[in-house]
Each structure stands twice: as C-alpha cells, then as structure tokens.
Amino acid sequence: MxxxxxxxxxxxxxxxxxxxxxxxxxxxxxxxxxxxxxxxxxxxxxxxxxxxxxxxxxxxxxxxxxxxxxxxxxxxxxxxxxxxxxxxxxxxxxxxxxxxxxxxxxxxxxxxxxxxxxxxxxxxxxxxxxxxPVALDARSAADLELECFGGHRAEVGIIEFGYGEVDEVFAGAAHVVSTNLRVGRHSGTPLExxxxxxxxxxxxxxxxxxxxxxxxxxxxxxxxxxxxxxxxxxxxxxxxxGGSFGVxxxxxxxxxxxxxxxxxxxxxxxxxxxxxxxxxxANHARQQEHDIELAFDEDHRLLGLRNEAWLDNGGYIRTHGAVVAVLTASMMSGPYRLPACRSRVHIVTTNKTPIGTYRAPGRYQHNFVREHALDVAATQLGADPVELRRRNLLDATEFPHRRAIHIFGSPMVLDGKDHLEHFDKALASSEYQAWREQARAARESGRLVGTGCAFILEKAGLGYDSAIVDVDTTGAVRVAMGGANVGQGIETVMAQITAEEFDVPAESVKVVLSDTDILPDGSGTFASRTTVVGGTAVKQAAEAVVRKARRVAGVLLGADPEELRVEGGTLFAPGDPDKRLTLAEIARVCFTPAHLRNGEEPGLIGRSTYVADGMTYPYGAHFAQAEIDPGTGQVRLLRYAITYEIGRAVHPQLVRQQILGGAVQGIGGALFEEFRYSERGEPQSITLNDYRWPRASDIPEIRLDVFEDSPAPGNPLGVRGAGEGGTAGAGAAVANAVRDALQLTGDVGALPLHPERVKELLRRRDGGDADRPARDA
Amino acid sequence: MKPARFAYFQPDSVDEAVACLRENGGEARVLAGGQSLLVLMNRRQIRPTALVDLKRVRGLDYLVRDGEGLRIGALTRHIDIENADDPQIRTAFGVLPESARLIGHLPIRTRGTFGGSIAYADPRAEWCLLAVLLDAEVVVVSEDGSRTVPAKDFFTGAHQSAARWDEIVAEVRFPHPAPNAALVEFGIQQGDLPVVAASAAVDLDARGRIASARIALGGVADRPVRANGAEKAAVGSVPDGRLLDHLAQLASKELDPPADPRTDGHDRKELATVLVARALRASIARGATAGTGATPRTGATPGTSATAGTGRQADHQKAEDR
CATH class of the missing domain: 3.90.1170.50 (Aldehyde oxidase/xanthine dehydrogenase, a/b hammerhead)
Structure with missing residues (x-):
C-alpha cells in the first residue's frame, strides 16, 4: 500500500x-x-x-x-x-x-x-x-513626488542582487548583446x-x-x-x-x-x-520592463548578465511587499554558469490596480527575459540557440551550485543535479530537433513556422508549517495542517503522506486544512510550498504518532518498539505476526493511566513544525512550435512540450495536472491575457470579452515528461514543488517560437504576442510601413 | 452584476407580445435567447423597465423552404441552423449552417436565436452580414400588422435597426439560393465575435469568368456593408489570384473602419483586404466543388478561418436580443 x-x-x-x-x-x-x-x-x-x-x-x-x-x-x-x-x-x-x-x-x-x-x-x-494626473508607465513615473504618499516618490525602492565583477566583465567581453523587453499586465483570474x-x-x-x-x-x-x-x-x-493562483x-x-x-x-x-x-x-501581476545585457567570450561562454527592470506595481503596495521584485532580480542568473551578475528591479507605483504574486511570480519574467535575450544573442553570435544553452548550462560537476546571493535570508544554493543532462534528455523526449526540421521545411514552403525552447529555473518551498496527526479510539486518522485547499488536490496529497506512515489507504485519512480552532498556526498555500513544507510537517507529525504507537504497543506486546512493524494500520513483532494491535486499540490504551505521562499530550497524537532551511530549486525545459498567419498576425501553437524535475512526485497525476494547468496559464499570458488601460487610466479589460483566457482550441496537446532524477536534499520527502514550473517557461518558449517563425534578428519586444503586435513585427521586419507610425502595441 | 429593477412579462403569442410591448412604452425590451441582453442588463449598461420574454411564444421557430428561397423564424436557435439536415438547405444555403458554427460556443448557440441576432444588429455578427450579402428581407410585426424591410435598409447603425420600438422581428427571408456563398472571419479566439468578417458569393459563367459577385463585410463600419465597386469590377473577369487580390484591395479601399481599443482602423482595413481575398477564394472553390463554376486558379491560404470549419471568432455577449 x-x-x-x-x-x-x-x-x-x-x-x-x-x-x-x-x-x-x-x-x-x-x-x-x-x-x-x-x-x-x-x-x-x-x-x-x-x-x-x-x-x-x-x-x-x-x-x-x-x-x-x-x-x-x-x-x-x-x-x-x-x-x-x-x-x-x-x-x-x-x-x-x-x-x-x-x-x-x-x-x-x-x-x-x-x-x-x-x-x-x-x-x-x-x-x-x-x-x-495619472501615471501609467513605471519607468517614466519613478521620480514623481506624490501628495497622496506624503510627498514620497512613486518609486518605492530598488531591489538589487548581484555577485562578481560585472562591469569589468562587460568591459572585457568579446560580445555584448543587449535588448529591451516588456511583460504585459495579466494575472491569475480564478474561475471562482x-x-x-x-x-x-x-x-x-x-x-x-x-x-x-x-x-x-x-x-x-x-x-x-x-x-x-x-x-x-x-x-x-x-x-x-475555484482556484487561487496566488491571487x-x-x-x-x-x-x-x-x-x-x-x-x-x-x-x-x-x-x-x-x-x-x-x-x-484583485491583484494584477507581471508587468515589467527590462533592459538586459549578456556578455560572452569568444567561445560563446556566458561571462556576465546585467539587468535593470521597472516593475509596474499599481496603486499601492499590497501584502506581498517586494516579493515579485526579489524573485525577479535574484533569480535572473538562471540555470547557467554565470561568473558575474547584477540585476536590479525598481518598484514603481502607478495608477492601476495593485499587483501581487501570481503563479511563478518573477520567474515568468526572468525566464522570459533571459531566455529570449539568449535567442537574440544566438542570432547575433551566429550560434545555434540549443547549442548556446548547452554550452552554458550547469553540469554534473557544479552541484550543489552556490550563488553568492541570499534570498529571503537564505543562501541561494541550486540543489538540483546536472542541468545539461536534463536539457539533453528533454531535447530527446520532446523530439525538438525534429520540430525544428519541420519548421524549417515549412518556412521553405512559404509558411511562417518557428520553434523556441527555454531552460527554466524555478524555486519552491519556503518558511515553516505545522501539522497535527491523531488517531482516535475508533482508529480514524485525522491530519490538520495550515495549507489551503484551492482546488489543487492538497487534501489527497496530505492524506497520502499520512497514510504512508501508517500503511493505510489514503482515502481513510481525514484532512482538515486551515481550521484555526484545531491548529493554531500555519503558513498557507503559495510559492509551491504546501507539499514541500506542509507535507514535511505532516510526515513528521505522523512519524511522532508512529513513535508513540510503537512505545505503547511495545509494552503491550512485550516487544522492542523499534522492531515492531507497521502494516495496514496495525503493529506487530516480526517474530509473532499473529499478535497484532490495531491503531484503534493502541489509541484506546493511550488514554489509560498507565500510559499517560506528565507533560505529554494524552492519546495517539503527534504534532510537528517543519522549518525549511532555504528554498529548493526545481528546473525544466519548455518547447514550442508556432505558426503565424501572415494576413492576420494570429499565432497558432502547433506543438508544446515540457520537461520538469520534480524530485519526487507524491501523486504523479496531480503533478502533471499542476504543470499542464500552469502551462495553459503561462501561454495565456504569452498570447492572450492582458489588462489594458486607456490614457486616463480606465481599465479596458473588465469582462472576459476583453480579458481573454486561453481556450481549449488555443492549446495544442502538451507533451509532458516529469523527471524524478534529483530528490530535493533539503526535505525528507525529496519533493521540489510542482505548482509553478508549467507557467514559468511559457512566455519564453512562445516568444522564442514566434521570433523564429518571423525569422527576426532582434527581439519580439513584449508579451503578450497578440495579433496586432505580431502584425507590427511583420511590418517592421519587412521594412516598415511608410504611412503609419510605429505603434506601441 | 445584478440588473436594475424591471417588470417581466411572458406572453403566449406574437399578438400578446406586441400588445405588451406597446403597453410598456419605449423602455421595454424583447427577450429571446438572452445571450446579449442579459449581459448588458447585468452590467447595468442598459436598464429596460420591462422585459417581454418570447419563451412561450410558439410558431416562430422554423427553417422553411419557400420556392427557391428560405424563410427562418426569428426564434430559431443558432444550433438548429447549424444542424439543419434538409439537403436542399445544405446545398442552396450551405453558408448558413457553416456560419452558425462560428457563433459563440455551444451553450450560446443552444440558447441564442437567429432573430435576436438580427434585431440586435451588431455590425460584426454573422447573421447580419449574411442577410446583407444574400439580399435578405426582414419581417417585423407590431400591433399595426407586419412589414418587410430589405436587409440593406434594416441595419441603420451599431445595434440600431429600422425596427421600431413596438415591433418584433418575426422572420428573415432569403429569396435566392446561394450555393457558392462563403464567410471568412478573423477573431482573436474561436467563438469570438469577429474583428472583421468577409463574405462573398461568386458565380462563374460557362467560360469560367465571373458572372456575378456579391461581397459583404462586417466589423468595418457601424453596420454590415456591401463592396459595390469591387462587385461591379469583378463581372466578366477571369478569377485568378491576381484579380481576387485586386478585388480585395478595391473592397477595402471603399472602407473607413472605426477604431476600437484593440484594433485601429488601419488594421481593420488590412484585415478586410486579407479576408475578402480569402472569402472570394473560398466562394470560387465552393463553386468548383459543386460543379457550378470553373476550377479556381488560387493557392491555399494557411491559417485561414472560413466557413469551411476552422472558424475563429468569440464573444460572451453574442448578439441575440434587441
């Protein structure tokens, strides 16, 4: 079982x-x-x-x-x-x-x-x-002094992360590639x-x-x-x-x-x-503008990354504070061998709905910006985008890989294994090289077909969580933890982790989430942390119950508690399997005077708190193949594939659904979803007519390969978090595929790549259009 | 998203409905499938004092052949047109069932009505466009009796029609078969109301030259419009790719499309050119397949969205009520 x-x-x-x-x-x-x-x-x-x-x-x-x-x-x-x-x-x-x-x-x-x-x-x-007067552009609004904020500047502050001698590296680099990229304003918009x-x-x-x-x-x-x-x-x-998505x-x-x-x-x-x-x-999300520069040596090895970004925070600072800026700036270095890096994010208030954290906050942006800049670099260096990544991805000899950065107080230690190996496996399982060949052949026949890939760095697990597991006198197992059910199946996962310890069916375990009368504290469900942190607390609480059950059963069975085996919710000594005690029997005994102890909670109950040392860093790859209608600018995704290192999947089907659902949201932000504003700051996207969710007909079948090659070293379950990897790479892969389909030498400029923007890119590529000004789509 | 207060009536017949409408003065609205009206009411963009619900009215739900023409009852649901199985309708008016598939999503097509869409007079709506293309006539009734208005005169502006406040759209008549008609549209997503839609019905003579051409566009003005200049220029020509592109240019040249926050007038004009060319090709290809015209000398159009079935279009407030 x-x-x-x-x-x-x-x-x-x-x-x-x-x-x-x-x-x-x-x-x-x-x-x-x-x-x-x-x-x-x-x-x-x-x-x-x-x-x-x-x-x-x-x-x-x-x-x-x-x-x-x-x-x-x-x-x-x-x-x-x-x-x-x-x-x-x-x-x-x-x-x-x-x-x-x-x-x-x-x-x-x-x-x-x-x-x-x-x-x-x-x-x-x-x-x-x-x-x-309204301010709608973060970059130009930074210096405004605002009466509503007591004369403080619209710019709330700057988040900066870095290491190495960045400016020296750039000064001596053989090649420097720079580009300006923007991510549109979209958000998690739950069905409920x-x-x-x-x-x-x-x-x-x-x-x-x-x-x-x-x-x-x-x-x-x-x-x-x-x-x-x-x-x-x-x-x-x-x-x-009906969904949270961080919002x-x-x-x-x-x-x-x-x-x-x-x-x-x-x-x-x-x-x-x-x-x-x-x-x-409700919180908007994502909107940022980036100036990114990459420095390479003559052999196309990455030497440094410099990035300056402006985050359009909207009207106020909400509960997440600077989290989006921190996760954007700190993780910009990505999965590559990168000797020097400096990344800065200006948090600027504007007159729009405040932003917050939305599924893969910061990572949707940094993965898009860095991976798209890499494709631009590949073109400018005359390199193959796949080979450029292969040359620079961290390999087996480099893990655990420590960046000289602290995120949320913990050192940034990439705790995976061989990223290059993962990429090679991903290339093979997605058959990406065949996609590229098809796209090339299609372009030769006059169609606008392209492919794009992205290697993404994710993060998961953060903070602490508590759990209580108890077995009552009927033998019923209940677990209480401080995460939240947002439709992701977390009840099932917590039941599985508990059931594992007692060797009972998962469906026999009752899960209570975030009931403040039962459990006095909990951290909640965000940051792909619930299974990593809450799940570990649950495991530890269940282990505490098993320890107590062993102790009591050892006395009753006259056996060494450590030698007792747990099977199907019963305990027995291996030498005498006919004499066994059920958890119900043990629970009843726990309340008898002989088994009560001063200072110890009565009954068969365990409590635990798990404090994560730092985050775990899952990783993966996204691949897209897209076709553009030259007449309308419409982007049609033909193929999509994802590989992801999960560490360990507690419930493989739920992991898949998390990643697939996340990918659909990521694609939504890459092609459709956008909160638009008029010049007076009036929202233009207030119905699902204007704010466009991706639909089944917009999404190709997504090939997904989940790897369990590298259990997370930081937690006993070895889990890495599954909630956000599907989202984090979608902007990058889609943008790269569109860029390839158009055979651009420069960048796509901005997400989302809605038809007007793509038409604009087509016009610019073909030498512009004399009777119309370039438009900021 | 809760409507303002309104009175609600549920008449059993057209006579009762038009009487009820008149009794309630100009602020009452007719409720058919509700796919546009209720959305607007929930958002309080309109505040009718009364709703006259046609749910219980019988006898306005039909597709009937009338000589070589076709009559469609106003309360016919989109889905019933999509699923029409009369082979003669499929042949002579194939563009209707095929275009029905481009309207919204299945739940919208199941509730929304043909007459509601005509009455709502959205300049992008498929039925309004095809009514103009195919020279349809709209029958409206009131307590004073019924009258027939040509489609070209019926649509007078965005969501404005020649129907008076006390009139109900009862029927739409398509007088002539249009086996070659085709509709092509561009919407951001499948099920959307199109940004721009183009439709064409081209007939070739025995020598493979264009005998007659009808071209109509949606989403480029405050109502569906015919491209008269391009229609005239087409007659007598050999429909090769160059000519069709030329006709498409001519058709869009006549336009001065409005801008909306998403698509400016210039973009709409470009789209019109692209889509008219595709609609003409689709119409000619249809004639060739049906043996009613010569083989067209046109290439394939990748990524297109035609009545052939790959239509892309979407709007939660599909146009179904006045």
Missing amino acids: NAIGTSVPRLEDERLLLGRGRFHDGVIRPGQLWMRVVRSPVAHGRIRGVDTSAAERLPGVVSVITSADLVGMPRIPVRQPAPGMDFTPYLQAPLATGFVRYVGDPVAAVLADDPYVAEDAAELVALDIEEL PRGLVAEWDDRAERMTIWGATKVPYFNRRVAAQMIGLPEHRIHMLETDA RGEFYPEDLLVPYLCFRTRRPVKWSEDRAEHFVA
Missing part, C-alpha cells in the same frame, strides 16, 4: 462531483446581509466628499461606511517585509482616505439585506473626486472570484469567517489587529475554492470590510465578488 508515488483517486472528487462541495457563495447564514463595495471611477484623484445619504435612505440598506468610519485603523500591512525597505507610505487603507489611486479603489461599502438592493444603493453613493462570509456568535462573542484561502492564519491576524479583536475571537473555516486569498480591503461590518452590525455579512469587480480589485 505504497501511498506516496501513487495516483490515488482524489479525496475531493466525490463531494465535488456529487455537488456537495461548499464554496463561499454556498455558505448561507440566517439573516445575512450583503456587502457591495463602491469603487473609484477615476485612476487618480483627491476625494472632496462622499455623500452616502441617498444610499442610506434606500429601503433595505442597513449601513454605508466610508473611511470616516475607520479613522485610526491601521493600513493593510505586508505579509513579507523586505529588509531596508519602508512600505508605510504606500500601504492601502481598507477604504480610500483622502485620495484614490486606481479605478476600482474602494471608497465606501454598502450593507443591505439583498444583493440587488446593495448594488442599487452603491450607485446612489455620490463621489466628489477631483481628478489628478473572491468572496467571504462572516458571522458573529453573540454567546461565544466570536466570529466565524468562511472563504479565506491561501493564507488564513495571516489574514486572521491582520483582521484581529485592524478591528481590535483578540485573534481567538476569529475562527477561520475553509471552504472549497485569491491575500488580505485585501474586502477581507477587512466583511468582518468589520459583521462585528459592527453583529449580523452575518456576505460578499461575493463579481467578474467585473475582480478584474479591477
């Missing part, structure tokens, strides 16, 4: 398929009120007045609040502080105070007994806002938008909140501190969730407003975000 490594049926599936899942909108409490947020219609302005009187007079309206009701309340803090950087002036208040910074900035909240009335009332809140329900219990004088995902413990802490309630008076309960579940203004209004009215409050709201209110 080897649970780990088996694609057991998902524990979640039965309830989800039978309609028994419970999502936030399915939480209906007696007498609940509905919240509607009144949002700024302008991108930057001074609030002269907010008149709520008409809204308050509408029958059915219970309460209308503005920032005047929240005087003295702290702003929403960052979850991950960045040493040396003061975010204070840039933090967002739950309701805009004095100024609005983007279209969608919450200005007031309406509470009514019906969602229709709430929306009617929201329209009646009269906003008097004096419009101010955000939502929360909060209910006050008058007898217990505490509140229950449903719908927090991703980081429920942090969110409880922040809500408690901002409202001024003890943490224990807030009980977070998990619901099912859903951060602490947003609404995560304060819902519990605050519940506390204020002592009535259940529900808020269910609609799609139009989601597109302006």
Whole structure:
C-alpha cells in the first residue's frame, strides 16, 4: 500500500462531483446581509466628499461606511517585509482616505439585506473626486513626488542582487548583446472570484469567517489587529475554492470590510465578488520592463548578465511587499554558469490596480527575459540557440551550485543535479530537433513556422508549517495542517503522506486544512510550498504518532518498539505476526493511566513544525512550435512540450495536472491575457470579452515528461514543488517560437504576442510601413 | 452584476407580445435567447423597465423552404441552423449552417436565436452580414400588422435597426439560393465575435469568368456593408489570384473602419483586404466543388478561418436580443 508515488483517486472528487462541495457563495447564514463595495471611477484623484445619504435612505440598506468610519485603523500591512525597505507610505487603507489611486479603489461599502438592493444603493453613493494626473508607465513615473504618499516618490525602492565583477566583465567581453523587453499586465483570474462570509456568535462573542484561502492564519491576524479583536475571537473555516493562483486569498480591503461590518452590525455579512469587480480589485501581476545585457567570450561562454527592470506595481503596495521584485532580480542568473551578475528591479507605483504574486511570480519574467535575450544573442553570435544553452548550462560537476546571493535570508544554493543532462534528455523526449526540421521545411514552403525552447529555473518551498496527526479510539486518522485547499488536490496529497506512515489507504485519512480552532498556526498555500513544507510537517507529525504507537504497543506486546512493524494500520513483532494491535486499540490504551505521562499530550497524537532551511530549486525545459498567419498576425501553437524535475512526485497525476494547468496559464499570458488601460487610466479589460483566457482550441496537446532524477536534499520527502514550473517557461518558449517563425534578428519586444503586435513585427521586419507610425502595441 | 429593477412579462403569442410591448412604452425590451441582453442588463449598461420574454411564444421557430428561397423564424436557435439536415438547405444555403458554427460556443448557440441576432444588429455578427450579402428581407410585426424591410435598409447603425420600438422581428427571408456563398472571419479566439468578417458569393459563367459577385463585410463600419465597386469590377473577369487580390484591395479601399481599443482602423482595413481575398477564394472553390463554376486558379491560404470549419471568432455577449 505504497501511498506516496501513487495516483490515488482524489479525496475531493466525490463531494465535488456529487455537488456537495461548499464554496463561499454556498455558505448561507440566517439573516445575512450583503456587502457591495463602491469603487473609484477615476485612476487618480483627491476625494472632496462622499455623500452616502441617498444610499442610506434606500429601503433595505442597513449601513454605508466610508473611511470616516475607520479613522485610526491601521493600513493593510505586508505579509513579507523586505529588509531596508519602508512600505508605510504606500500601504492601502481598507477604504480610500483622502485620495484614490486606481479605478476600482474602494471608497465606501454598502450593507443591505439583498444583493440587488446593495448594488442599487452603491450607485446612489455620490463621489466628489477631483481628478489628478495619472501615471501609467513605471519607468517614466519613478521620480514623481506624490501628495497622496506624503510627498514620497512613486518609486518605492530598488531591489538589487548581484555577485562578481560585472562591469569589468562587460568591459572585457568579446560580445555584448543587449535588448529591451516588456511583460504585459495579466494575472491569475480564478474561475471562482473572491468572496467571504462572516458571522458573529453573540454567546461565544466570536466570529466565524468562511472563504479565506491561501493564507488564513495571516489574514486572521491582520483582521484581529485592524478591528481590535483578540485573534481567538476569529475562527477561520475553509471552504472549497475555484482556484487561487496566488491571487485569491491575500488580505485585501474586502477581507477587512466583511468582518468589520459583521462585528459592527453583529449580523452575518456576505460578499461575493463579481467578474467585473475582480478584474479591477484583485491583484494584477507581471508587468515589467527590462533592459538586459549578456556578455560572452569568444567561445560563446556566458561571462556576465546585467539587468535593470521597472516593475509596474499599481496603486499601492499590497501584502506581498517586494516579493515579485526579489524573485525577479535574484533569480535572473538562471540555470547557467554565470561568473558575474547584477540585476536590479525598481518598484514603481502607478495608477492601476495593485499587483501581487501570481503563479511563478518573477520567474515568468526572468525566464522570459533571459531566455529570449539568449535567442537574440544566438542570432547575433551566429550560434545555434540549443547549442548556446548547452554550452552554458550547469553540469554534473557544479552541484550543489552556490550563488553568492541570499534570498529571503537564505543562501541561494541550486540543489538540483546536472542541468545539461536534463536539457539533453528533454531535447530527446520532446523530439525538438525534429520540430525544428519541420519548421524549417515549412518556412521553405512559404509558411511562417518557428520553434523556441527555454531552460527554466524555478524555486519552491519556503518558511515553516505545522501539522497535527491523531488517531482516535475508533482508529480514524485525522491530519490538520495550515495549507489551503484551492482546488489543487492538497487534501489527497496530505492524506497520502499520512497514510504512508501508517500503511493505510489514503482515502481513510481525514484532512482538515486551515481550521484555526484545531491548529493554531500555519503558513498557507503559495510559492509551491504546501507539499514541500506542509507535507514535511505532516510526515513528521505522523512519524511522532508512529513513535508513540510503537512505545505503547511495545509494552503491550512485550516487544522492542523499534522492531515492531507497521502494516495496514496495525503493529506487530516480526517474530509473532499473529499478535497484532490495531491503531484503534493502541489509541484506546493511550488514554489509560498507565500510559499517560506528565507533560505529554494524552492519546495517539503527534504534532510537528517543519522549518525549511532555504528554498529548493526545481528546473525544466519548455518547447514550442508556432505558426503565424501572415494576413492576420494570429499565432497558432502547433506543438508544446515540457520537461520538469520534480524530485519526487507524491501523486504523479496531480503533478502533471499542476504543470499542464500552469502551462495553459503561462501561454495565456504569452498570447492572450492582458489588462489594458486607456490614457486616463480606465481599465479596458473588465469582462472576459476583453480579458481573454486561453481556450481549449488555443492549446495544442502538451507533451509532458516529469523527471524524478534529483530528490530535493533539503526535505525528507525529496519533493521540489510542482505548482509553478508549467507557467514559468511559457512566455519564453512562445516568444522564442514566434521570433523564429518571423525569422527576426532582434527581439519580439513584449508579451503578450497578440495579433496586432505580431502584425507590427511583420511590418517592421519587412521594412516598415511608410504611412503609419510605429505603434506601441 | 445584478440588473436594475424591471417588470417581466411572458406572453403566449406574437399578438400578446406586441400588445405588451406597446403597453410598456419605449423602455421595454424583447427577450429571446438572452445571450446579449442579459449581459448588458447585468452590467447595468442598459436598464429596460420591462422585459417581454418570447419563451412561450410558439410558431416562430422554423427553417422553411419557400420556392427557391428560405424563410427562418426569428426564434430559431443558432444550433438548429447549424444542424439543419434538409439537403436542399445544405446545398442552396450551405453558408448558413457553416456560419452558425462560428457563433459563440455551444451553450450560446443552444440558447441564442437567429432573430435576436438580427434585431440586435451588431455590425460584426454573422447573421447580419449574411442577410446583407444574400439580399435578405426582414419581417417585423407590431400591433399595426407586419412589414418587410430589405436587409440593406434594416441595419441603420451599431445595434440600431429600422425596427421600431413596438415591433418584433418575426422572420428573415432569403429569396435566392446561394450555393457558392462563403464567410471568412478573423477573431482573436474561436467563438469570438469577429474583428472583421468577409463574405462573398461568386458565380462563374460557362467560360469560367465571373458572372456575378456579391461581397459583404462586417466589423468595418457601424453596420454590415456591401463592396459595390469591387462587385461591379469583378463581372466578366477571369478569377485568378491576381484579380481576387485586386478585388480585395478595391473592397477595402471603399472602407473607413472605426477604431476600437484593440484594433485601429488601419488594421481593420488590412484585415478586410486579407479576408475578402480569402472569402472570394473560398466562394470560387465552393463553386468548383459543386460543379457550378470553373476550377479556381488560387493557392491555399494557411491559417485561414472560413466557413469551411476552422472558424475563429468569440464573444460572451453574442448578439441575440434587441
């Protein structure tokens, strides 16, 4: 019954398929009120007045609040502080105070007994806002001094990572290749938008909140501190969730407003975000501009990398702080032998929706920028792009490979094995060289077909997590951990890891996630960390249970505890297999006086906390083949392949689905998805008509080979994290394929490669078009 | 995303429906498949005071051959046109079932109606384009009776038509068969409303010269438009690749397309050229296959999106209601 490594049926599936899942909108409490947020219609302005009187007079309206009701309340803090950087002036208040910074900035909240009335009332809140000039480009906005930030500059700070004598290396290099690349503004846009329900219990004088995902413990802490309630008076309960992707579940203004209004009215409050709201209110992501330079010696060996980037942060600094900038800058060095590197990211506020972390934050960008620059370099050096990578990838002799960089306080140690070997295996399994031949033949017949590859460096696992595993007197096994179910199958994975220790079927294990009454702390689900960190905590807690079971069973069976075997949820001595004790029997005995110990928790229970030393660095390759319609500029992906080093797959099928789903999102950002703004900062992508998700018809069959060649040395499961590798390389591979299809000598300029941009590239390649100016698509 | 307050009526007949419409004055709207109307209402972009739902109205759901022509009832769902199995319709009006496949996604095609699309008068919509191409007539009814409006006069602007506020689109008549008609469109994704769509119906004479040509475009003006100059220039010519490209240039030359945030007028014009050329080729190829014309001297067009089945187009608010 080897649970780990088996694609057991998902524990979640039965309830989800039978309609028994419970999502936030399915939480209906007696007498609940509905919240509607009144949002700024302008991108930057001074609030002269907010008149709520008409809204308050509408029958059915219970309460209308503005920032005047929240005087003295702290702003929403960052979850991950960045040493040396003061975010204070840039933090967002739950309701805009004095100024609005983007279209969608919450200005007031309406509470009514019906969602229709709430929306009617929201329209009646009269906003008097004096419009101010808007800043929509990070690079040019950096030096603005902003009154709304107390005179501070729009540039929040600069994140810099580096090592080696970069400038000297460039001065002496045989070849230097430089390019300017931009990544568009897109984001994780879960199928289920955000939502929360909060209910006050008058007898217990505490509140229950449903719908927090991703980081429920942090969110409880922040809500408690901002409202001024003890943490224990807030009980977070998990619901099912239709995706998070790093976006859903951060602490947003609404995560304060819902519990605050519940506390204020002592009535259940529900808020269910609609799609139009989601597109302006939930974190955007990605948007960056990069100047990158690569230095090579005469033999095309990489000598150095210099990179300067501007991150368009949007209106405020939200909970992630500088994480996106850190992961962009620190990992720019990538999987290559690179003697010197300097990478800088300017974090600049603009008048757009604030950005946050979205699946592969920073890595989508650094992999695109570096891998695309490498292809440009290959052309300029007269080298083959595959061979240029092979020449520079780290090989077996170089691992573990230490970069003279610390990320989030830990040294950056690439802990994989032979990247070159991985690339060679990837080239073989994807049959990439045959794709290239096909593309070449197609081009000779006049078609615009090209191929692109990218080798990506990922990271996973971070911080700490706790878990409790217990076996009750009926023999039921329960595990509680602090990660969140966001639809990824984490219940199944935690059950598998627990089941492995007891040698019982995974489906017999009950998993409770992020219930703050059962487990007092947890870190949450992000950064491909839940299996790596939470899973390890669960394993250790289950091991503690087994240790105790051995101790007790050893006494009962008169055997050496260490020699007892665990099989099918029973313990027995190898020499006397007929005499065996079930976990239920052992659990019952654990509560008898003879087996109680001072200072030790009664029962068959184990707790553990696992603190990761540093991150693990998975890696892989992406390959794309694309065809362009010369008449319309439309890019059609013909083939796609991914290889990925996973360390160890607890549930191989879920790993595959994570990578494939991630790849589809990555392709979305490379070809379709984009938040556009007008010159006045008005969002142009507020429906799924304008913000385009990739569809089944846009995605070719993706060939995926998951390797388990290099178990992560840093954790006992050997797992490397699976959540983001599918996304991280898609921008790079697609851009490289499009560039090849067009046979460009330079770069593609920017993602996404929507038809207008590709047409523009075609025009420029063919010598431009006299009667139209070059356009910034 | 909750509509503003409105009254809701569910008449059982066309007579009741038009009476209800008149009773409610100009602010009422007709609800058919709801695929555009309800989206606009949920976003509060429109706030009708009343909805007149045609769900219970019987007898407006049909595809009927009428001599050599075809009549389509307004409440006919897109899917029923897509799946029309009358071989004569498939031959004489093959472009209709093939174009139905380009409309939205299966759930949209299952609910959205032909008449709703005509009434909504979206300048990019396939049915509006084909109505103009094929010289269709639109039958509208009110309490005062019915009248027939030629498609070329019916569409008067973006989402504006010759139908009065108290009239309901009841039927669309296609008077003449169009076995060679073809529609080609470009949308960002499959199921989208196209950015630009082009349609053509070319008939060749016994010598392989163009006897007549009809060309219509969508997405290039506030309504579907015919390319009259190119149509005239085509007659009598040998349809080689050069001529077709020339006709496509002529067709787009007449245009002054509007810009939207995604596609500027110049891009639309370029797309029009590309798509008219493809539509002409597709029409001529169809004639050749059906034996009603000579073999075209044209090359293949890779990555194209034609009624031949690889159509790419998409919009969640497919145009189905007025």
